[in-house]
Amino acid sequence: xxxxxxxxxxxxxxxxxxxxxxxxxxxxxxxxxxxxxxxxxxxxxxxxxxxxxxxxxxxxxxxxxxxxxxxxxxxxxxxxxxxxxxxxxxxxxxxxxxxxxxxxxxxxxxxxxxxxxxxxxxxxxxxxxxxxxxxxxxxxxxxxxxxxxxxxxxxxxxxxxxxxxxxxxxxxxxxxxxxxxxxxxxxxxxxxxxxxxxxxxxxxxxxxxxxxxxxxxxxxxxxxxxxxxxxxxxxxxxxxxxxxxxxxxxxxxxxxxxxxxxxxxxxxxxxxxxxxxxxxxxxxxxxxxxxxxxxxxxxxxxxxxxxxxxxxxxxxxxxxxxxxxxxxxxxxxxxxxxxxxxxxxxxxxxxxxxxxxxxxxxxxxxxxxxxxxxxxxxxxxxxxxxxxx
Amino acid sequence: xxxxxxxxxxxxxxxxxxxxxxxxxxxxxxxxxxxxxxxxxxxxxxxxxxxxxxxxxxxxxxxxxxxxxxxxxxxxxxxxxxxxxxxxxxxxxxxxxxxxxxxxxxxxxxxxxxxxxxxxxxxxxxxxxxxxxxxxxxxxxxxxxxxxxxxxxxxxxxxxxxxxxx
Numbered sequence: 001x002x003x004x005x006x007x008x009x010x011x012x013x014x015x016x017x018x019x020x021x022x023x024x025x026x027x028x029x030x031x032x033x034x035x036x037x038x039x040x041x042x043x044x045x046x047x048x049x050x051x052x053x054x055x056x057x058x059x060x061x062x063x064x065x066x067x068x069x070x071x072x073x074x075x076x077x078x079x080x081x082x083x084x085x086x087x088x089x090x091x092x093x094x095x096x097x098x099x100x101x102x103x104x105x106x107x108x109x110x111x112x113x114x115x116x117x118x119x120x121x122x123x124x125x126x127x128x129x130x131x132x133x134x135x136x137x138x139x140x141x142x143x144x145x146x147x148x149x150x151x152x153x154x155x156x157x158x159x160x161x162x163x164x165x166x167x168x169x170x171x172x173x174x175x176x177x178x179x180x181x182x183x184x185x186x187x188x189x190x191x192x193x194x195x196x197x198x199x200x201x202x203x204x205x206x207x208x209x210x211x212x213x214x215x216x217x218x219x220x221x222x223x224x225x226x227x228x229x230x231x232x233x234x235x236x237x238x239x240x241x242x243x244x245x246x247x248x249x250x251x252x253x254x255x256x257x258x259x260x261x262x263x264x265x266x267x268x269x270x271x272x273x274x275x276x277x278x279x280x281x282x283x284x285x286x287x288x289x290x291x292x293x294x295x296x297x298x299x300x301x302x303x304x305x306x307x308x309x310x311x312x313x314x315x316x317x318x319x320x321x322x323x324x325x326x327x328x329x330x331x332x333x334x335x336x337x338x339x340x341x342x343x344x345x346x347x348x349x350x351x352x353x354x355x356x357x358x359x360x361x362x363x364x365x366x367x368x369x370x371x372x373x374x375x376x377x378x379x380x381x382x383x384x385x386x387x388x389x
Numbered sequence: 390x391x392x393x394x395x396x397x398x399x400x401x402x403x404x405x406x407x408x409x410x411x412x413x414x415x416x417x418x419x420x421x422x423x424x425x426x427x428x429x430x431x432x433x434x435x436x437x438x439x440x441x442x443x444x445x446x447x448x449x450x451x452x453x454x455x456x457x458x459x460x461x462x463x464x465x466x467x468x469x470x471x472x473x474x475x476x477x478x479x480x481x482x483x484x485x486x487x488x489x490x491x492x493x494x495x496x497x498x499x500x501x502x503x504x505x506x507x508x509x510x511x512x513x514x515x516x517x518x519x520x521x522x523x524x525x526x527x528x529x530x531x532x533x534x535x536x537x538x539x540x541x542x543x544x545x546x547x548x549x550x551x552x553x554x555x
Contacts, residue, residue: 006537015521015536044543051550052516054494055413061405062419064398071397071423075430253428253452357420375424380460 003027003034012041077351167203167245175199176249183245185282185368192387193276196249205243210236244282251276251374276374276384283369334360339378341385342370348381361385393433397426400443404450407517411454412461413498421457425450444526447519451510451527455501462502500549508542515539 003011003024010016011024028035173179180187182201189196252275307315339348339361346363359381361372372385404425409418428449433441501509507528514524524539525532 004537005540006534008536009540010521010536013521013536013539041540044547048512048516048543048546051493051497051546052410052512054490055410055497055516057406057409057415057418061402061409064401067401067419067423068397070419071426074423074427252456253449357424383460 002031003037005037008034008037008041012038012045165206165208167205170200170202173199173201179247183247183281185244185247185280187247187280188388189249190251190278190384190387191389192384193251196251196278197254197274198248198250200248200250202246202248204245206240208238208240210238246279246281249278249280250274251278274374276372276376278384279371279373281369283364283367339382341382342388346385348378350378393426393430396429396441396446400446401426403517404446407447407450407513408454410517411451411458411498411501411513413494417457418454421453422450424453442526444523447514447523447527448510448529451513454513455506455509458498458502462499496550496553500546500553503549504542504545507538508545511535511539511542512546 007016007020007024011021016024028038171182173182176187176189176199179199179201254274334349335352336347336349339346341361341363342365344363344365346361349360349362351358357377358375359373359378361370361381363370363385370385370388372381374381374384401422405418405422408421408425409415412418412421425446429441429446432445501513504512510528511524514527519527521535521539522532524530524535530538
């Protein structure tokens with residue numbers, strides 16, 4: 001009985017146990033064939049050692065002390081970025097964002113001439129077709145958001161006048177085809193990445209907000225926006241936001257796979273632990289009373305996130321709000337650039353800190369909104385996006 | 390492993406060397422090795438996170454390195470070849486030998502990028518000095534299977550290396 005290849009290898013590498021070593025030595029003494037195999041293995045070890053020896057660093061690695069600052073900086077930026085994105089995109093905050101949007105929508109509806117308000121029973125639907133970014137001051141946004149979220153009436157307002165209907169729970173699916181079927185879109189896969197760790201389809205959700213004038217007035221007063229006049233005629237009308245189902249593809253190292261499909265908010269946080277997350281959905285639609293001056297809606301929205309009135313008006317005038325999804329980018333924390341991927345213009349947002357390689361890329365093609373989040377540089381983001389089939 | 394700081398002190402240089410062997414560029418290796426440590430940090434701050442071991446660090450380091458190597462090769466093999474030429478070399482001063490070494494180094498990495506991931510991981514970590522027991526722990530393999538897997542990986546490597554030479 002000859003010695004198997006694995007043992008020969010272990011013997012060569014001095015990794016065989018004491019007992020194995022003596023058995024192998026005894027066998028080798030009387031077996032020409034196995035001696036030859038051992039010689040071959042030894043020759044291979046020599047050539048492998050020489051190949052891999054060439055790869056060693058030409059000078060000693062930097063000491064831990066030298067890189068500590070960079071490590072700290074990276075960890076801190078990472079925490080900030082992660083929390084920003086998690087907050088902005090987590091399911092938990094969707095109602096807040098949407099109500100935030102709805103409230104500002106309403107704020108402005110109230111300021112338009114009463115003649116328009118009379119047409120308020122009709123919904124004016126618009127669907128995002130392109131993306132623009134707006135640089136915002138992160139400190140001012142946080143301050144405003146905090147005020148808004150901590151306003152005493154906000155929970156009451158959301159509880160009593162905002163209704164979120166969700167069709168079921170997030171579910172894991174086996175393939176892109178199954179995801180397509182479930183989400184009603186044609187799901188695409190990035191060829192540069194191979195198979196995802198998981199496909200998840202998050203259910204469609206619809207948010208409806210009934211206007212309750214008294215409560216909104218109270219809140220606006222509390223956040224210091226009581227300078228805006230609210231016409232009585234809009235009391236009782238409604239604004240809707242439709243979130244289509246979202247197909248989530250999780251790629252690379254995601255940590256513990258069990259938490260990825262956890263139905264509560266933890267699953268969302270877990271998604272951002274993956275190397276790459278690709279989300280695909282029909283562009284969301286907002287329905288608001290017809291006749292609304294969208295430009296004014298936007299101006300108010302910008303003011304709520306920290307713009308002065310003049311800044312808001314100037315920016316709002318440059319955008320076609322009926323077809324554009326506007327993404328606030330906090331300056332100091334992140335920077336934004338225009339790129340072309342997938343044959344269309346796209347927006348790439350990266351951390352301001354050079355040492356933190358993370359990307360957030362979003363674009364809209366054929367009415368499908370794609371967002372690609374991950375660890376890596378710009379080239380990696382573009383490579384993945386351009387490999388969508 | 391006691392604390393994040395202690396792990397960083399003990400493993401930083403080791404992991405840098407592992408990643409450097411794979412990618413062959415100091416700045417990139419430093420960047421990627423830092424990546425390994427922020428992942429460690431993230432993991433250690435997760436509630437209910439299990440203990441983080443040296444095995445985990447080596448696994449993440451070799452994966453991060455090989456992923457970067459493959460991505461880079463997909464983007465441009467020319468650039469990398471050019472970069473190799475400029476890499477300063479050790480004792481050898483003969484320009485012909487220098488060129489031959491640079492070529493061999495390039496080819497070793499090219500083969501690593503092409504090998505089956507499991508084989509590439511095994512070879513990089515083995516030739517970074519890990520024992521069979523450490524390899525088994527890092528790559529989640531049965532300790533008794535390391536000998537035969539390593540033997541197969543080496544043969545695969547030699548085969549591909551000869552192919553690349555032609």
